[in-house]
Amino acid sequence: MTLLVFQRVLQGIGVVFAMSLAVFLGVFAIGDPLSLLVNPTLNQAEIAVVAERLGLDMPLWRQYLHFLANLMRGDLGNSFVSNTPAIGLILERMPATLELAVTAVLVGLVVGIPLGLWAGYRPEHWTSKTIMTGSILGFSLPTFWVGLMLIMIFAIELGWLDSGGRGETRDWLGMKLSVFTLDGWSHLLLPAANLALFKISLVIRLTRAGVREALAQDYVRFARAKGLTMRRILVVHVLPNILIPVVTVTGMELSSTIAYAVVTETIFSWPGMGKLVIDSIFALDRPVIVAYLMIMACLFVAINLLVDLGYLVLDPRLRHRRAA
Amino acid sequence: MSAAAIQEGRAPWRELVAGFFADRLAAFGFVLFVAIAILALFAPWLAPQDPYDLANLNLSDGRLPPGSTGSEGVFYFLGTDDQGRDLIAAIMYGFRVSLGIGAASSLAAMAIGTTVGLAAAYIGGWLGDAIMRIVDFQLSIPAVLLALMMVALVGSGIDKIFFALVVAQWAYYARTVRGIAIVEMQADYVAAARGLCLGPMRILFSHLLPNCLPPLLVVVTIQIAAAIALEATLSFLGLGLPISEPSLGLLLANGFQYMLSGRYWMSLFPGIALLLMIVAINLIGDRLRDLLNVRLQK
Numbered sequence: 001m002t003l004l005v006f007q008r009v010l011q012g013i014g015v016v017f018a019m020s021l022a023v024f025l026g027v028f029a030i031g032d033p034l035s036l037l038v039n040p041t042l043n044q045a046e047i048a049v050v051a052e053r054l055g056l057d058m059p060l061w062r063q064y065l066h067f068l069a070n071l072m073r074g075d076l077g078n079s080f081v082s083n084t085p086a087i088g089l090i091l092e093r094m095p096a097t098l099e100l101a102v103t104a105v106l107v108g109l110v111v112g113i114p115l116g117l118w119a120g121y122r123p124e125h126w127t128s129k130t131i132m133t134g135s136i137l138g139f140s141l142p143t144f145w146v147g148l149m150l151i152m153i154f155a156i157e158l159g160w161l162d163s164g165g166r167g168e169t170r171d172w173l174g175m176k177l178s179v180f181t182l183d184g185w186s187h188l189l190l191p192a193a194n195l196a197l198f199k200i201s202l203v204i205r206l207t208r209a210g211v212r213e214a215l216a217q218d219y220v221r222f223a224r225a226k227g228l229t230m231r232r233i234l235v236v237h238v239l240p241n242i243l244i245p246v247v248t249v250t251g252m253e254l255s256s257t258i259a260y261a262v263v264t265e266t267i268f269s270w271p272g273m274g275k276l277v278i279d280s281i282f283a284l285d286r287p288v289i290v291a292y293l294m295i296m297a298c299l300f301v302a303i304n305l306l307v308d309l310g311y312l313v314l315d316p317r318l319r320h321r322r323a324a
Numbered sequence: 325m326s327a328a329a330i331q332e333g334r335a336p337w338r339e340l341v342a343g344f345f346a347d348r349l350a351a352f353g354f355v356l357f358v359a360i361a362i363l364a365l366f367a368p369w370l371a372p373q374d375p376y377d378l379a380n381l382n383l384s385d386g387r388l389p390p391g392s393t394g395s396e397g398v399f400y401f402l403g404t405d406d407q408g409r410d411l412i413a414a415i416m417y418g419f420r421v422s423l424g425i426g427a428a429s430s431l432a433a434m435a436i437g438t439t440v441g442l443a444a445a446y447i448g449g450w451l452g453d454a455i456m457r458i459v460d461f462q463l464s465i466p467a468v469l470l471a472l473m474m475v476a477l478v479g480s481g482i483d484k485i486f487f488a489l490v491v492a493q494w495a496y497y498a499r500t501v502r503g504i505a506i507v508e509m510q511a512d513y514v515a516a517a518r519g520l521c522l523g524p525m526r527i528l529f530s531h532l533l534p535n536c537l538p539p540l541l542v543v544v545t546i547q548i549a550a551a552i553a554l555e556a557t558l559s560f561l562g563l564g565l566p567i568s569e570p571s572l573g574l575l576l577a578n579g580f581q582y583m584l585s586g587r588y589w590m591s592l593f594p595g596i597a598l599l600l601m602i603v604a605i606n607l608i609g610d611r612l613r614d615l616l617n618v619r620l621q622k
Contacts, residue, residue, distance in 0.1 A: 018461050026477045133349075140606045142553040144560045145595050148576065152583060152592070259466035263557055267580075278561055281476045289476050293469075300464065 019297035077287035086291035097272030108199025116207025138201030210242030251307035353607025364419035426552035429489035437497025445505035545609035
């Protein structure tokens with residue numbers, strides 16, 4: 001098992017390196033790094049100084065090593081707009097995005113699993129068919145479209161919830177979070193629901209497929225023969241068995257949820273990393289964009305690693321096979 | 325298709341068409357898609373005005389609600405946007421832009437991805453593995469992020485969006501094709517073709533490729549819908565197409581500014597149009613997947 005963990009960590013480091021190479025090639029080789037990384041308001045002499053400081057007179061491979069060395073030190077340059085370290089800006093916004101993404105994934109699980117259980121247990125029932133048609137819709141609807149509709153219905157027409165900003169936040173472990181106040185929830189609910197819709201559809205499909213497969217198994221037949229209620233069989237016997245793939249895929253989906261938060265944050269003016277990077281693209285604030293991409297790569301690798309480890313913890317068979 | 329169909333002498337594609345239309349939802353999706361495609365193709369002749377021609381637009385007719393009559397007696401069934409564009413015309417042209425760029429980028433990505441996938445399967449060894457590592461790496465990055473990254477690097481505009489969409493999609497095709505081709509490589513017909521000393525190009529493209537087509541058909545359908553959604557998302561964020569040639573995403577973004585003041589129609593109708601197009605394509609894709617997936621067939 002230690003070997004497997006070690007392997008995964010190595011793979012993760014490899015992915016971060018690949019990402020750094022991709023970002024480096026994108027910014028330094030394809031684009032013109034001077035125009036990308038140097039503040040366009042500087043004059044000619046200042047530009048020459050910056051070019052030398054960035055090492056743009058060196059061959060490409062040395063520039064890459066230079067970039068990597070700076071990356072290791074956590075230095076990706078200063079934002080053109082605020083003139084503070086780009087990485088700091090992103091990290092400052094990260095809790096808001098993580099709060100939104102984690103809430104969305106949890107909503108996806110809490111709503112999706114019961115619906116999926118039912119749809120798998122009674123696949124021919126009309127409610128199940130409605131659920132499945134709904135899940136196709138959930139896959140088809142573009143995120144920003146759903147966001148618009150949610151704002152239109154719940155914020156404008158009905159006026160129940162808020163659609164801009166984070167509301168009142170409380171400090172927790174040095175992070176500002178909305179989940180501790182009622183006002184915060186009133187702001188969090190719509191964007192979280194927006195992001196969750198796709199997850200709900202995904203979880204429903206996964207759970208339903210798992211249940212249908214599990215119901216044909218011997219252990220379910222045996223439990224039935226013992227005279228257990230269907231409710232107990234589903235919740236106590238079937239659910240733990242199908243939870244492993246569901247949790248794995250949902251964990252992986254956390255990465256894409258964080259990526260899609262870019263869209264949701266823009267619509268709901270949620271002050272997270274995604275909103276920051278869109279603003280930075282408009283402001284041509286390249287250091288922030290590069291920092292965002294690198295932090296996302298690290299975040300993805302960390303999440304995948306955690307999911308892999310979680311898999312080992314959840315599935316005893318895997319643990320023992322590797323240990324043997 | 326199935327062995328029974330072959331024995332009864334029915335052409336496989338007839339079987340496929342019959343099976344497709346046996347499902348009402350899929351048939352509905354197909355009809356809807358054909359209707360949208362006709363509107364998109366013939367928009368210059370069908371649309372009540374040319375929404376790109378500024379001389380044609382009447383600013384005093386801007387932001388009219390659905391069902392109102394403009395200053396020159398023109399009736400606006402779905403209302404107008406802030407520039408005074410008839411929303412019906414804007415949506416028809418929007419279909420044209422969205423469908424065109426979605427389909428074109430998907431097909432280009434398919435050409436590249438298929439070639440890479442086939443080559444990786446045929447070459448095999450460390451080189452084939454290395455190619456697939458790149459594909460896997462790319463697939464681990466969400467498409468929206470990849471497209472954003474491309475747009476951030478190269479800027480916006482129709483050719484750049486096209487490029488970003490192709491970059492965001494090609495890896496799906498490579499992964500799919502390579503997976504099937506690896507299996508197909510073991511088949512007798514490939515051994516026979518090799519025994520005949522046919523060149524690798526011929527084996528790849530006239531022997532292997534036709535056998536990879538059914539899954540490719542499914543992937544391309546679903547990817548066109550995904551590309552349309554992605555383009556709409558980028559345009560909505562303001563990073564996509566120029567304002568002079570609005571796609572559906574841009575129409576939505578324009579309307580969004582007016583939504584808070586209760587002018588719902590400017591974003592609602594383009595939104596519904598976009599939704600109908602994506603759902604229609606996905607319904608077709610879903611049915612094709614059910615029909616062509618050998619594993620699901622009894």
